[in-house]
Amino acid sequence: xxxxxxxxxxxxxxxxxxxxxxxxxxxxxxxxxxxxxxxxxxxxxxxxxxxxxxxxxxxxxxxxxxxxxxxxxxxxxxxxxxxxxxxxxxxxxxxxxxxxxxxxxxxxxxxxxxxxxxxxxxxxxxxxxxxxxxxxxxxxxxxxxxxxxxxxxxxxxxxxxxxxxxxxxxxxxxxxxxxxxxxxxxxxxxxxxxxxxxxxxxxxxxxxxxxxxxxxxxxxxxxxxxxxxxxxxxxxxxxxxxxxxxxxxxxxxxxxxxxxxxxxxxxxx
Amino acid sequence: xxxxxxxxxxxxxxxxxxxxxxxxxxxxxxxxxxxxxxxxxxxxxxxxxxxxxxxxxxxxxxxxxxxxxxxxxxxxxxxxxxxxxxxxxxxxxxxxxxxxxxxxxxxxxxxxxxxxxxxxxxxxxxxxxxxxxxxxxxxxxxxxxxxxxxxxxxxxxxxxxxxxxxxxxxxxxxxxxxxxxxxxxxxxxxxxxxxxxxxxxxxxxxxxxxxxxxxxxxxxxxxxxxxxxxxxxxxxxxxxxxxxxxxxxxxxxxxx
Numbered sequence: 219x220x221x222x223x224x225x226x227x228x229x230x231x232x233x234x235x236x237x238x239x240x241x242x243x244x245x246x247x248x249x250x251x252x253x254x255x256x257x258x259x260x261x262x263x264x265x266x267x268x269x270x271x272x273x274x275x276x277x278x279x280x281x282x283x284x285x286x287x288x289x290x291x292x293x294x295x296x297x298x299x300x301x302x303x304x305x306x307x308x309x310x311x312x313x314x315x316x317x318x319x320x321x322x323x324x325x326x327x328x329x330x331x332x333x334x335x336x337x338x339x340x341x342x343x344x345x346x347x348x349x350x351x352x353x354x355x356x357x358x359x360x361x362x363x364x365x366x367x368x369x370x371x372x373x374x375x376x377x378x379x380x381x382x383x384x385x386x387x388x389x390x391x392x393x394x395x396x397x398x399x400x401x402x403x404x405x406x407x408x409x410x411x412x413x414x415x416x417x418x419x420x421x422x423x424x425x426x427x428x429x430x431x432x433x434x435x436x437x438x439x440x441x442x443x444x445x446x447x448x449x450x451x452x453x454x455x456x457x458x459x460x461x462x463x464x465x466x467x468x469x470x471x472x473x474x475x476x477x478x479x480x481x482x483x484x485x486x487x
Numbered sequence: 488x489x490x491x492x493x494x495x496x497x498x499x500x501x502x503x504x505x506x507x508x509x510x511x512x513x514x515x516x517x518x519x520x521x522x523x524x525x526x527x528x529x530x531x532x533x534x535x536x537x538x539x540x541x542x543x544x545x546x547x548x549x550x551x552x553x554x555x556x557x558x559x560x561x562x563x564x565x566x567x568x569x570x571x572x573x574x575x576x577x578x579x580x581x582x583x584x585x586x587x588x589x590x591x592x593x594x595x596x597x598x599x600x601x602x603x604x605x606x607x608x609x610x611x612x613x614x615x616x617x618x619x620x621x622x623x624x625x626x627x628x629x630x631x632x633x634x635x636x637x638x639x640x641x642x643x644x645x646x647x648x649x650x651x652x653x654x655x656x657x658x659x660x661x662x663x664x665x666x667x668x669x670x671x672x673x674x675x676x677x678x679x680x681x682x683x684x685x686x687x688x689x690x691x692x693x694x695x696x697x698x699x700x701x702x703x704x705x706x707x708x709x710x711x712x713x714x715x716x717x718x719x720x721x722x723x724x725x726x727x728x729x730x731x732x733x734x735x736x737x738x739x740x741x742x743x
Contacts, residue, residue: 266598349583356543357581361644362570362599364563 252370252444259364259371269372277338277373277439278380282387284337285330289388292325293317293395301404313404314411315418317396322419326389327381327427328475331434334381335441335467342373342442343463347449347456355447370447373439381435382428389424426482433478434471441467492555494519494684495540495652500549501708502535509535510546511708517701522678522685524699524716526692526730528739531705533688534578537654540686541575542566553652571599574645574683576674578657580637582629582644588615589625592644600648614643617680618673635666639673646677653678655687659694671697692731695719704730706739 300313300320346369349355358365393415400406442463449459493516502510509532517523527533538544540551542561550557558569582591590597592614593607602610612622618639629637638658645653658674659667671694678685678698687698695702696716703713704727712724720731729737 352579353577353581354583356538356541357575357577357583358594359543359566360541360570360573360575361595362567363594364567368598 248448249440249444252447253440255366256370256374256440256443259366260375261371264367266368266372269368270375273372273376274380276341277334277376277435278383281330281334281337281380281384284333285384285388286391288329288333289321289326289392290395290398292329293321293392293397294399296320296325296392297396297399297404301400310404313400314396314406314414318393318415318419319423321392321396322389322423322427324427324475324479326392327385327431327434328471330381330385330388330431331438331471332468334377334384334435334438335464335471338377339438339442339463339467340460342439343446343449343459344456346443346446347459350447350449351452351456365447370443373443374436377435377439378432379435381438382431385428385431386424389427422486426478430475430478433474437470437474438467441470491518493517493552494521494554495686496550496552497536497540498550498552500536500539500546500551502532502539502544502546508708510539512549513705513709515703515710515713517684517686519684520682522675522687522698522700524687524689524695524702525705526688526690526695526702527705528690528730532708533690533705534656536705537575537656537686537688541573541654542569567599571595571648572651573654574648574650574652575654576638576641576645576656576658578660580629580641582637582640584629587626587628588620588632588640591629591640592625592647594644595648610647611643614647615640617646617677618643619669635662635670638662638666638670642670642673642677646681649681651683653681653683653685655685655689655698657689657691658687658698659689659691664693667691667694668697674698692719 297313297317300316301310304310304313304316346355349369355365355369358368397408397411397415400411401408445459445463445466446456449455451458496516497510497513500510500513501508509530513532513536515523515525515536525533525536535544539546540558542558546559549559551559553569558566561569582588583594586594589608589611592611593602593604596602596607596610597604608625612625615622615625620636620639620643624632624636624640629640632640642658655674659670662670674685674687675698685698687695689695689698696719699716701713702716702719703710704724705711706726712722712727714722719727722728725738729739
C-alpha cells in the first residue's frame with residue numbers, strides 16, 4: 219500500500235504534466251479549427267453587411283477615444299524619457315526620430331491592440347458568451363443562419379480592418395504627443411521637429427506597424443469570439459470567457475509582435 | 488397493410504454525458520399533424536431529446552428519422568435546409584437582445600430566405616398579431632417585454648415561416664398560471680392553424696393536456712408510458728401516477 223501510494227505521488231507530477239500538455243494541444247487544435255471556420259465564413263458569401271458595419275462602428279469608431287488618449291500620453295512620456303536618456307551621451311537631438319520610430323513600429327500597434335484586447339475582446343466574449351448561455355446561438359442555427367457567418371466572420375473582418383486604421387490614428391497622435399512635450403517643455407523648434415520626423419521616417423516603418431496591427435486585430439477578435447462561443451456554465455462561464463479572452467489576446471499580441479518583428483528584421487536584411 | 492411513415496422518429500437513440508446515459512436507446516415517434524408532449528422529471532433527458540432531433544447534440548447511437556430519412560450527422564448546409572421546415576420555441580424564448588421584436592420574428596425571413604425587409608416586417612407584424620401582440624410591440628427590444636410577451640414573440644418567430652414541425656421546450660416555465668394558460672392556448676391554436684406536427688417537452692401537466700394529442704413519459708432515458716392526453720390522469724402506470732400526483736414516495740427515486 220505504502221509503495222503504491224509513493225508510486226502514485228511520483229506519477230502525479232507526470233500525470234499533471236501529461237494532462238496539461240494534452241489540454242494545451244487540444245486547445246491549439248480547437249482554436250485552429252475555429253479560426254479556419256471563422257476565416258472561411260468571413261471571406262465567402264453570404265455576407266451579413268449590416269453586422270459587419272455594426273462591428274466596424276463598435277470596434278473602430280468607439281475605440282478611438284481610448285486609443286487616442288493612450289497614444290498621446292505614451293508619445294509625450296516617450297519624448298521625455300528619450301530626451302533624458304539621450305542626454306547621457308549628448309544625443310538629445312535625435313529624440314524626434316526615435317519617438318517616431320518607436321511609435322510607428324512598436325508602441326502604436328501594440329498599445330492600440332492592448333486597448334482593444336481590454337475593450338473589444340472582452341465585450342465580444344461577453345456578448346457571444348451570453349448568447350450561448352441563453353440559447354440564442356442554438357436559436358440562430360434553428361433559424362437556418364450560420365452563427366459563424368453572422369457572429370464570427372463580421373467580427374474577424376472588422377478587427378483586421380479597424381486596428382490598422384486605429385493604429386494609423388495612434389501613430390499620428392503619439393508623434394503629436396512627443397511634439398507637444400518637445401516644443402512646450404523641452405524647447406525644440408516646432409518646424410524642425412516635424413521636418414526631422416518626416417525626413418527620418420521611411421514608409422516601411424509605418425507599413426510594418428500597420429501589418430502588425432492587422433494581425434493583432436485578428437487575434438483580438440478571434441480570442442473574443444472563441445472564448446465567448448465556447449463559454450459554458452452560465453454567468454460564471456461568461457465571466458471566465460471574458461477573462462480568458464483578454465489574457466489570451468494580450469499574450470498572443472506580445473508573442474506575435476516578437477515573431478513579426480523578427481520576421482521583418484530578417485526580411486529587411 | 489403498410490404502416491404510415493412517422494413525421495419524426497427516434498430509433499434506439501443513446502446520448503451519454505460523463506458516462507451516464509441520459510437517453511438510453513430511446514424509441515419514440517410522432518405521426519404527421521399530431522402533437523406529442525414528452526413529460527418527465529428534471530434531468531431525465533427531455534431537452535436532450537429535442538436537441539438531438541434538432542442536430543444541436545449528436546447521439547452516440549441510434550437514428551433520428553424525419554419523413555423516414557436519417558438526419559443524424561447531416562452536414563451544416565443540409566441541416567440549414569432542414570431547419571427551414573422547423574420552428575422552435577426555446578425555454579427562455581432565446582430572443583436576440585440586440586434586435587427589435589419584429590427583427591427577431593423576421594430573422595429567418597431576412598437572413599435565410601432573402602425576403603426584403605419591408606415585406607419581412609409586414610409578415611412579422613402579422614405573426615405578432617396572431618399571438619396577440621400589438622404592432623406597437625414590434626419596435627421594442629426584448630428586454631422591454633415581460634416574460635409572457637417574450638414567449639409570445641418567440642412563438643411568433645417559430646411560426647412565421649409556416650414550419651412543418653414545431654418544437655416547444657418548456658413553453659410555460661417561469662410564467663404565472665394565467666399567462667401560462669394563454670400561452671398554451673396560443674400554441675394549441677397555432678399548431679392547429681398550420682397543421683404542423685408538434686413535439687413539446689414540459690413538466691407542466693396542464694400545459695401537456697392542452698397542447699398534446701398524445702403524451703409520453705420519459706424516465707431513465709426511455710419512454711415508460713405513452714397514451715392519449717385524456718388518459719394522463721386515469722392511467723394506472725405507477726410512474727405516471729406518482730408524477731401526476733406529485734408524491735415523493737413511489738417508483739421514481741428522488742434526487743433532491
